[in-house]
Amino acid sequence: MGGWSTISDDEFERVKGLAEDARKACEDHDPVTFHHSVRVAHWSVLLASRLVGFGLSRLRRLEITAMLHDYGKNFVDPKVLAKSGPLDEAEWFQMRNHPELGITHLPVPLDYVAHEGIRWHHKYYNGGGYPEGDVKGVDLPLEARLISVADVFDALTSKRPYRVEHPAFTPSEALDIMRNMSGRQLDPSLVSLFDAVYKGECERVGGAAGAQTMQLMSILGVEIQRARDILKRIIGSFDLRNPLRGRVAEPVLNELIAKLERTNLDRGSAENIARSVLALPLKETFAPDDLEPLRGSAGPTGAMVGHHFEVRLALRNRERDTSYLKVVVYKGRLWLCISETTDDAIEVRLAR
Numbered sequence: 165m166g167g168w169s170t171i172s173d174d175e176f177e178r179v180k181g182l183a184e185d186a187r188k189a190c191e192d193h194d195p196v197t198f199h200h201s202v203r204v205a206h207w208s209v210l211l212a213s214r215l216v217g218f219g220l221s222r223l224r225r226l227e228i229t230a231m232l233h234d235y236g237k238n239f240v241d242p243k244v245l246a247k248s249g250p251l252d253e254a255e256w257f258q259m260r261n262h263p264e265l266g267i268t269h270l271p272v273p274l275d276y277v278a279h280e281g282i283r284w285h286h287k288y289y290n291g292g293g294y295p296e297g298d299v300k301g302v303d304l305p306l307e308a309r310l311i312s313v314a315d316v317f318d319a320l321t322s323k324r325p326y327r328v329e330h331p332a333f334t335p336s337e338a339l340d341i342m343r344n345m346s347g348r349q350l351d352p353s354l355v356s357l358f359d360a361v362y363k364g365e366c367e368r369v370g371g372a373a374g375a376q377t378m379q380l381m382s383i384l385g386v387e388i389q390r391a392r393d394i395l396k397r398i399i400g401s402f403d404l405r406n407p408l409r410g411r412v413a414e415p416v417l418n419e420l421i422a423k424l425e426r427t428n429l430d431r432g433s434a435e436n437i438a439r440s441v442l443a444l445p446l447k448e449t450f451a452p453d454d455l456e457p458l459r460g461s462a463g464p465t466g467a468m469v470g471h472h473f474e475v476r477l478a479l480r481n482r483e484r485d486t487s488y489l490k491v492v493v494y495k496g497r498l499w500l501c502i503s504e505t506t507d508d509a510i511e512v513r514l515a516r
């Protein structure tokens with residue numbers, strides 16, 4: 165990455181804000197990519213942070229690149245993106261062109277993106293895949309190989325319209341499949357590294373947990389850490405238990421919310437995280453009359469799933485914003501909303 169400039173904290177926040185804005189603006193066009201790209205960015209950075217040669221600026225550039233790796237899909241017909249079943253030749257042509265379309269229409273300044281990471285993220289380690297080009301093995305840019313591993317893991321562990329018979333694999337099934345792709349589609353050393361990183365992360369969250377557990381813990385943990393870093397830049401060093409020490413809460417809270425909103429979070433989630441980091445009272449997301457009994461049970465039910473705790477709620481109030489990965493407050497604690505189903509009422513799953 166010789167010749168590339170360093171990226172300061174402020175620049176990174178600004179550019180990541182632009183990437184986020186672009187991502188959010190495209191949610192309707194391509195809802196799958198909307199969530200997928202955040203997770204791919206997360207996995208890519210997690211992997212690269214274990215590699216020699218990834219200093220802070222290169223990691224930051226990778227995060228922005230991974231977040232935008234499928235940006236070109238916004239220039240592909242949504243019917244093609246949502247199609248369940250094989251694509252015809254014209255549709256396939258559009259799909260194969262999405263890396264190049266993404267680079268052409270990048271919503272952030274060119275210097276903050278590793279273009280080759282986008283261009284080659286569907287190129288196989290053995291030279292297969294697309295686009296055309298005689299580049300393979302370790303000659304494929306490292307950013308592309310990293311994004312490819314993260315991309316495949318996330319695609320396998322999340323629901324896809326084109327995989328009707330098996331909507332989502334468990335993380336261990338996904339890792340088995342990826343070991344089979346090792347040396348063909350994926351860089352074998354990065355697959356091994358991913359395996360190790362995955363196991364390490366499971367340890368970190370308390371045992372052999374599912375990818376969802378790891379993803380959930382990572383996301384909540386990452387956002388809280390990000391909020392603490394931003395807060396430190398606003399008010400200097402602080403005591404975790406009493407960060408404000410007599411300062412007026414409102415302006416700090418508002419500034420922190422505004423900064424968090426520009427990264428990964430919607431307004432409500434940003435406020436929940438900001439309040440928690442500032443040790444301010446949390447605001448319950450659900451009023452008692454928002455909830456109604458789940459069919460077949462007296463009230464909200466909770467259970468351990470892997471190593472995270474989940475609770476299922478039935479909502480009476482359809483106006484409540486409970487979109488995926490939104491941070492909410494329920495019974496005085498932070499939770500991630502991980503799914504919702506719409507029926508007579510809206511049923512949501514919260515995890516912590």
Ligand SMILES: [Fe+2]
Pocket residue numbers: 233234262285286
């Ligand atoms: Fe892609």
